[in-house]
Amino acid sequence: MQLVRDSIERYVKLTDVEWAEVAACWQRHTFPKGSLVSEAGRVESRTYIVEEGVQRIYVEHDGNEHCLGFAYGNSWSGDYDSFIGQRPGRFQVQAITDSVLLGIDHADLQRLYDRIPAMDRWGRLILEEVMQGRATREIELLTLSAEERYRRLLKRSPHLLQLVSQKDIASYLRMTPETFSRLRARVR
Amino acid sequence: MQLVRDSIERYVKLTDVEWAEVAACWQRHTFPKGSLVSEAGRVESRTYIVEEGVQRIYVEHDGNEHCLGFAYGNSWSGDYDSFIGQRPGRFQVQAITDSVLLGIDHADLQRLYDRIPAMDRWGRLILEEVMQGRATREIELLTLSAEERYRRLLKRSPHLLQLVSQKDIASYLRMTPETFSRLRARVR
DNA sequence: GCGGGCACTTGATATGGATCAAGAAGCGAT
DNA sequence: ATCGCTTCTTGATCCATATCAAGTGCCCGC
Numbered sequence: 001m002q003l004v005r006d007s008i009e010r011y012v013k014l015t016d017v018e019w020a021e022v023a024a025c026w027q028r029h030t031f032p033k034g035s036l037v038s039e040a041g042r043v044e045s046r047t048y049i050v051e052e053g054v055q056r057i058y059v060e061h062d063g064n065e066h067c068l069g070f071a072y073g074n075s076w077s078g079d080y081d082s083f084i085g086q087r088p089g090r091f092q093v094q095a096i097t098d099s100v101l102l103g104i105d106h107a108d109l110q111r112l113y114d115r116i117p118a119m120d121r122w123g124r125l126i127l128e129e130v131m132q133g134r135a136t137r138e139i140e141l142l143t144l145s146a147e148e149r150y151r152r153l154l155k156r157s158p159h160l161l162q163l164v165s166q167k168d169i170a171s172y173l174r175m176t177p178e179t180f181s182r183l184r185a186r187v188r
Numbered sequence: 189m190q191l192v193r194d195s196i197e198r199y200v201k202l203t204d205v206e207w208a209e210v211a212a213c214w215q216r217h218t219f220p221k222g223s224l225v226s227e228a229g230r231v232e233s234r235t236y237i238v239e240e241g242v243q244r245i246y247v248e249h250d251g252n253e254h255c256l257g258f259a260y261g262n263s264w265s266g267d268y269d270s271f272i273g274q275r276p277g278r279f280q281v282q283a284i285t286d287s288v289l290l291g292i293d294h295a296d297l298q299r300l301y302d303r304i305p306a307m308d309r310w311g312r313l314i315l316e317e318v319m320q321g322r323a324t325r326e327i328e329l330l331t332l333s334a335e336e337r338y339r340r341l342l343k344r345s346p347h348l349l350q351l352v353s354q355k356d357i358a359s360y361l362r363m364t365p366e367t368f369s370r371l372r373a374r375v376r
Numbered sequence: 377g378c379g380g381g382c383a384c385t386t387g388a389t390a391t392g393g394a395t396c397a398a399g400a401a402g403c404g405a406t
Numbered sequence: 407a408t409c410g411c412t413t414c415t416t417g418a419t420c421c422a423t424a425t426c427a428a429g430t431g432c433c434c435g436c
Binding site for chain 2: 113
């Protein structure tokens with residue numbers, strides 16, 4: 001659970017007693033490649049931190065899948081939207097590789113929020129950071145052409161190309177696999 | 189400042205003493221129609237709750253404006269992205285009508301967070317709610333055609349058509365004013 | 377109350393990226 | 407190793423929406 005401790009202590013300080021209480025709430029879960037971490041229509045009972053593996057988050061609509069993002073390397077995973085509101089999820093989260101996630105139950109997290117004020121602050125700061133990432137992505141989708149979005153990804157996250165299939169990246173960049181393939185051939 | 193009190197007490201309870209401290213941090217600001225609440229490139233020192241008026245938030249890129257949303261009636265206003273990170277803003281926020289906003293300074297808010305634990309919780313809950321709205325919008329932009337986005341707006345927020353120009357709504361719905369105009373003629 | 381400039385409409389044309397199609401290459405399961 | 411899937415590529419064609427263009431009306435400032 002060292003990962004969880006690091007993630008929390010980046011933002012707030014906990015006493016050892018508090019930390020023990022927090023640690024007791026987290027559990028390790030494994031998801032084989034291809035399995036669903038979160039399923040549309042189901043209320044997500046947990047939120048996760050990625051210990052190992054890669055997952056993708058996407059929406060299904062008319063038989064098409066639209067990829068919203070990927071989770072890996074200490075980032076958050078799971079359908080946070082469903083988790084927060086405790087209502088049936090609209091997203092799916094799928095393990096792209098065998099994955100090990102550290103998860104906490106919604107009820108347990110609420111209890112921690114109630115018992116340890118610093119956890120509220122942690123939650124706030126995490127969300128502030130997430131919001132900033134969203135803003136950046138929103139701006140890019142809004143203002144950039146397909147080719148510019150591809151170039152931007154190449155520059156900012158070239159490692160993604162190693163982790164995920166091109167079709168998923170294409171979807172994440174809001175284009176078809178064909179367009180993505182042509183860009184790869186054409187750009188650089 | 190009743191608006192502020194309501195907004196906070198929807199989420200957490202404060203003692204009268206705490207409330208007095210919070211209230212002292214908020215100030216009323218007026219923005220004449222057309223003026224900028226937040227300006228790209230500037231660090232936003234305040235965040236606002238709308239007491240009166242309508243504002244639009246948008247990005248400029250290559251001389252084009254892309255509208256991300258509107259603020260009115262007790263909702264949040266100002267460049268929250270710049271405010272949170274205290275870095276130069278990428279958005280602009282403009283008063284569409286004469287506006288009265290209740291604002292709090294970044295330093296003051298941090299002080300409240302430090303002195304009143306309930307405020308951290310309030311911040312967290314606010315952000316959780318904002319995130320859910322964003323998720324909904326993201327899904328709609330992802331999965332719906334221009335016509336479907338228009339129909340969805342008609343159903344969910346018909347009042348917007350009274351508050352804002354068609355060209356801003358068109359931009360918000362990710363289409364040109366021409367496309368929007370044609371949809372209006374064609375749909376229903 | 378006049379004039380200039382937006383906002384909106386409507387039509388013609390252009391285009392970025394999607395869709396359809398077919399083949400090649402990689403890979404997991406048996 | 408072989409079969410069957412899925413991914414990736416490449417080409418041809420299509421289409422939703424943008425762009426360009428011109429005209430109308432109306433609102434706001436002087």
